[in-house]
Amino acid sequence: MEYFSVVPKEDCPHVGNVPTSHTFSVRAACAECGDANENWVCCVCDTVCCGRHVNRHMLAHYEQTKHAVVLSFSDLSVWCYECDCYIVNHGVLGARLRDAHEQKFGAPPPESSSRRRGSSGSSGKDKGKGKGKAPAEPAPGTSP
Ligand SMILES: [Zn+2]
Ligand SMILES: [Zn+2]
Ligand SMILES: [Zn+2]
Numbered sequence: 001m002e003y004f005s006v007v008p009k010e011d012c013p014h015v016g017n018v019p020t021s022h023t024f025s026v027r028a029a030c031a032e033c034g035d036a037n038e039n040w041v042c043c044v045c046d047t048v049c050c051g052r053h054v055n056r057h058m059l060a061h062y063e064q065t066k067h068a069v070v071l072s073f074s075d076l077s078v079w080c081y082e083c084d085c086y087i088v089n090h091g092v093l094g095a096r097l098r099d100a101h102e103q104k105f106g107a108p109p110p111e112s113s114s115r116r117r118g119s120s121g122s123s124g125k126d127k128g129k130g131k132g133k134a135p136a137e138p139a140p141g142t143s144p
Contacts, residue, residue: 006085006086006143007085008085008086008087008088009080009083009085009086009087009088009089010087010088010089011089012069012080012082012083012087012089014068014069014080014082014083015043015069015078015080015087015089015090015091015092015093016091016092017044017068017069018043018044018069018091018092018093018096019044020092020095022043022046022095022096022099023046024041024046024048024096024099024100025048025103026041026073026100026103026104027073027103028041028048029048030048030049030050030054030055030057031047031048031049031057032049032050032055032057032060033050033054033055033057035050035054035055037050037054038050038051038053038054038073038074039051039054039058039073039074040058040070040071040072040073040079040144041070041071041073041096041100042058042061042062042065042067042069042070043067043069043070043071043078043093043096044065044067044068044069045065045067047061047067048073049061051072051074051143051144052143052144056144058070058144059081059144062081068080068081068082068083069081069087069093070144071093071096071097071100072144073100073104076097076100076101076104078090078093078097079143079144081144086143097109
């Protein structure tokens with residue numbers, strides 16, 4: 001079997017095109033075909049479209065609009081069509097991810113993933129290698 005080596009990118013320049021405000025529902029259906037199984041939301045205009053395993057309307061949306069950055073409702077991963085890979089440095093997308101996570105799970109995401117420095121009191125090294133570097137890697141092979 002093949003290992004799908006998708007390396008998430010940390011410096012996608014297109015994330016900067018994303019507006020800071022957003023309105024979407026993680027339960028929205030595809031704007032084109034109404035499918036509700038595997039949808040993505042465009043982070044630029046909040047259009048919801050289905051992924052490649054359905055009718056690829058999100059890809060069509062990108063080709064029409066060049067809105068490159070999309071967020072998966074399935075696993076809350078972020079994909080950039082321009083970079084053609086997953087994005088892990090979410091920047092302004094953080095608010096969207098939190099909102100989507102709350103809509104999906106009814107609670108905000110755990111904070112352990114982001115870097116939490118300045119712990120209270122402990123000096124020097126605490127319990128070995130507890131580095132929180134991108135723990136929630138998106139499942140490979142689920143690009144839109
Ligand atoms: Zn990009
Ligand atoms: Zn669709
Ligand atoms: Zn769009």
